[in-house]
Amino acid sequence: MQPDPAVGVYAYLDYRAFLRDYYTAKKAASRAFSYRSFSKRAGVSSPNYLKLVIDGKRSLSAKMAERFAAACGLDREASRYFVQLVGFNQAKTSSERAQFYGKLSGFRSYQQAHKLDVAHAAYYTDWFMPAIRELAATPHFREDAEWIGDQLIPPISSLQARRALDTLIDLGLLVRNDTGQLVQADALLSTGPETRGLHIAAFHRAMTQRAIESIDLVPAAERDISSLTLGLGRQGLRTLKERLQGLRRELLELSALEQDPEQVVQLNFQLFPLTRVTKRGGNR
DSSP: OOOOTTSOGGGOSOHHHHHHHHHHHHHHHOTTOOHHHHHHHHTOSSTTHHHHHHTTSSOOOHHHHHHHHHHTTOOHHHHHHHHHHHHHHHOSSHHHHHHHHHHHTTSHHHHHHTHHHHHHHHHHHSTHHHHHHHHTTSTTOOOOHHHHHHHSSSOOOHHHHHHHHHHHHHTTSEEEOTTSOEEEOOOOOOOOTTTHHHHHHHHHHHHHHHHHHHHHHSOGGGOOOOOOOOOOOHHHHHHHHHHHHHHHHHHHHHHHTOSSOOOOOOOOOOOOOSSOOOOTTSOO
């Protein structure tokens, strides 16, 4: 069966959306095309199985995903992508989604169709991306990959620094001023709904790892790592989260007032439960 070029699967990060658009395009091209005819091509007994999948009332196993890919006329590479896409959308945990996303982003055609999303992934996964962005706001910043790499703790290679600069420029986070110098821009990072949570989770993992490593890499006088273990009720938890949100805003305002920033620092806020919520009497 020859690949159907009507809908490019690599442009999608939601397999149900791909199937919906595929069906719409095929139906517009031929009135004879129907849910029943698709089921026949896929070897499915239910005549409206495709519609149930599109509407989110049925999911696809890996084996069924292969049959759907074949029914859509996808070639071997695109079929492999579709199967991974199904796994990505149906993953139960963030780590599973991250594994499937890694496979999806390894397809060259995906990289071409989602250049900006690939750049977002790099920004959030590589801890030094936001650090270099902030470094560009210091008065002595130099657009020299080797110099940039040496400024970071721990240092990175000049190749990593060069790629980071390219990514920051692609994302619009660094721009050139009238004299051609790279400066920080106020661009906002906005990722698609399919990968936003995935990228943010990767960012927090990377920065938490940096905090762990700083215990050995940074003298105690140059860091502040502390923790509290508290017992709180629901209202107390809400109040604490509100206080943390307010403090984050205050610190951002404080940073904005800096006239001569000399160093880039990372401040992590981490609040998470250590026990389950208990009811009166001690029962769960």
